Amino acid sequence: MGQKKYRVETVGPRIEAFLNSTRERIGLRVKFEVTDGETPHPDFENPEIMVRFSGPDVELLLANKAELLLALEQLTMEMLRMPAEEHSLLCFDANDYRVLRVEELRLSALAAADKVKRTRVPFEFSPMNSRERRIIHLALRNELTLRSESVGMAPHRHVVIYPSDMPSKPDTASVPAFARRGRRR
Amino acid sequence: MTGMKELVEDIAKALVDIPDEVSVREVQGEQVTVLELRVAPSDLGKVIGKQGRTARSIRTLLGAAGMKLNRRFTLEILE
Numbered sequence: 001m002g003q004k005k006y007r008v009e010t011v012g013p014r015i016e017a018f019l020n021s022t023r024e025r026i027g028l029r030v031k032f033e034v035t036d037g038e039t040p041h042p043d044f045e046n047p048e049i050m051v052r053f054s055g056p057d058v059e060l061l062l063a064n065k066a067e068l069l070l071a072l073e074q075l076t077m078e079m080l081r082m083p084a085e086e087h088s089l090l091c092f093d094a095n096d097y098r099v100l101r102v103e104e105l106r107l108s109a110l111a112a113a114d115k116v117k118r119t120r121v122p123f124e125f126s127p128m129n130s131r132e133r134r135i136i137h138l139a140l141r142n143e144l145t146l147r148s149e150s151v152g153m154a155p156h157r158h159v160v161i162y163p164s165d166m167p168s169k170p171d172t173a174s175v176p177a178f179a180r181r182g183r184r185r
Numbered sequence: 186m187t188g189m190k191e192l193v194e195d196i197a198k199a200l201v202d203i204p205d206e207v208s209v210r211e212v213q214g215e216q217v218t219v220l221e222l223r224v225a226p227s228d229l230g231k232v233i234g235k236q237g238r239t240a241r242s243i244r245t246l247l248g249a250a251g252m253k254l255n256r257r258f259t260l261e262i263l264e
Binding site for chain 1: 188189191192195196199200231234235236238239241242243245246249250252253254
């Protein structure tokens, strides 16, 4: 393992200052703790910094596929000027939502892979953010007879699994009409 | 006074390169409060983000605050 890029001693105080003022202004009744990363799924995610929330408003953080938790995480990454390729180094969690979500994604990737192998019909996942799509791709990395691709544009971008000898479908359906014009294939 | 102007101001200042040019105007309506955010032209991308993600995150925060205050907040990023 190389040197850690982000450490609690250096970025911790900035994360705390940012989250403290944000939490107070929103009126969120949560506590949080910034710690060194742990890796329950080292093959999938290796966060260097974890931020764990607890308290009565945790449900609000986790509502709507953890929309608020992920919004706070994204703004914190931008505040720290983390480049996109380092975003998996910071992880916000509450009630182990993220840990369980990795397991859920991994299992659904394997179930979908099984189905594609049996039926030879491509499988389309529902839209996911890049971090979740990455977990699907990683879960399938040893499937030699299958291929996974991300298609469409955010927020509709999603993973499709194909038998490896089957050509990809053109993904025009997931691209809005204004963006389709002039696209080269 | 809801504190939402300050919320948007604080977050925007943390994101941009020129915090001195961040300004937020709060326009109160019957049900909705419009927050107009202005930043330096070179910082627009920083508050909008890739595919509008950062702006969407700020709106998510305003949505949560709105639930607490029973009021709707709209964020307008002015160019």
